[in-house]
Amino acid sequence: MTERQIVLVRNSWTYVVINAQEAGELFYSRLFHVAPAVKSLFKHDQKEQARKLMNMVTLIVTKLNKLDDIMNEVKLLAQRHGRYGAKPEHYQVVGECLLWTLEQGLGEQWNEELMEAWTAVYLTLSSAMIKGQLEVAA
Template sequence: MTPTDIDLVQSSFAKVLPIKETAAELFYGRLFDIAPEVKPLFKGDMKEQGRKLMMTLGVVINGLKDIPSIVPAAEALAVKHNAYGVQPAHYEVVGAALLWTLEQGLGPDFTPQTREAWTSAYTTLSGVMIAASTRSLNGTEQTA
């Protein structure tokens, strides 16, 4: 990720924050439309799940200028998601739902450059999470 990518992700997410509840609803609606098989993985209150999603995104996005600082939290989250039944293949549909949500929420502000920056950020972090998830599922997780 370039510094410009990070700035684009952070500035565009700032524009999403005022509509974060709607954005979370859009995200989960889209996720369940394109991957109905993941819906049973969500057993709790979806409004609370949406709040957690937006809070987690905020933490990650604020940490993009120092990715090594957010890697341990991303890895721990991936391992935690294993317990819910999340599979490495699910990360692709989550990324697609996220990009679609951003496009809906940002409208014309979701430029091709902004899409590319978000794709880079998501690819970077989902790669970290998939690796941690796979290590955990294979029983090769190392503790610090």
């Protein structure tokens, strides 16, 4: 991730967090529409799950300059996801749904550069999560 990408992600997130709960619910609605098989992995209330997702994304966005500070937490999150039944191949569809949600939420502010910035963030974190999940499985 470049410094410019970090700035773009942080600035755009301030617009999304205004409607964080709505964004989280929109994300899960899209995820369950695109990949209905993953719905069975979610045992908690969807509103609660949406809140947790938005809180985690907010934490990540605030730590983009210091991702090493949260990598242990990311690894633990990955391990929990593995216990819930998440598989490495699920991360691609989750990323696609996250980008779709951001595009919906940001409307005209969404552009190619912003998409690339959020993609870089997601790929960094999803790679770390997959690695953490595979370490436990090995």
